């Protein structure tokens with residue numbers, strides 16, 4: 001038997017929340033990633049921390065506590081992290097950063113950071129000596145080139161690279177600390193779809209999976225309004241990679257941080273610029289870039305919730 005892989009979860013859980021910046025419901029994908037790790041016998045969760053992102057830090061923290069209480073018997077430590085991006089001129093700590101530091105002092109572990117990487121960035125600024133204790137940070141961000149748009153549905157909507165966009169500096173800090181980085185970007189998650197048929201199958205499973213299916217329906221409805229037939233469960237590619245890396249196809253790339261025109265504002269006459277996390281043949285920082293799944297991936301994904 002292989003020893004279990006130790007994984008710290010850092011998440012901007014927003015399952016079932018109303019968006020705080022514009023109308024509509026929030027992403028449900030963190031819920032799939034957290035529940036998949038909770039259910040896996042390959043993984044030992046070493047702690048769960050919340051970060052702002054898809055929703056406010058208070059909502060994300062409340063949902064971390066709720067999932068831990070309702071679906072894991074409260075057995076994990078749950079910690080509140082950053083409510084905003086790193087301010088380099090005023091670096092703060094928080095409960096999540098201190099708890100993660102204490103855990104890393106005891107043992108090496110992987111970190112699944114499926115929101116903005118703010119808590120990991122803060123940790124590396126305050127405790128640079130702990131960089132060598134981080135076996136890998138698995139993140140949901142990046143693309144090959146600035147013209148690889150994140151297209152949602154067929155109405156022309158383009159999504160941001162939200163986890164990166166909300167805290168560019170956190171990524172730069174991780175790269176400069178030379179922490180091993182694995183990226184599960186839009187390129188891979190755009191190949192995986194969850195449909196109403198999948199939710200109906202999840203309705204027949206355990207209460208945690210039933211809850212996730214039920215809370216996913218308003219989110220699925222928004223994707224159908226955008227002309228899609230399902231939704232891409234972005235963050236679950238990160239959790240699945242940690243559980244079963246052989247199901248995920250990756251290649252080594254070199255990441256760079258570059259500034260180009262904002263691709264989400266193409267029709268806006270007052271177009272602005274933004275930072276991009278680009279993963280090319282040439283670049284500055286080595287990353288493992290996950291870009292495809294095995295042919296029977298959809299079935300394998302749903303089996304992990306059985």
Ligand SMILES: [Ca+2]
Pocket residue numbers: 011012013029030053054114115235
């Ligand atoms: Ca997330």
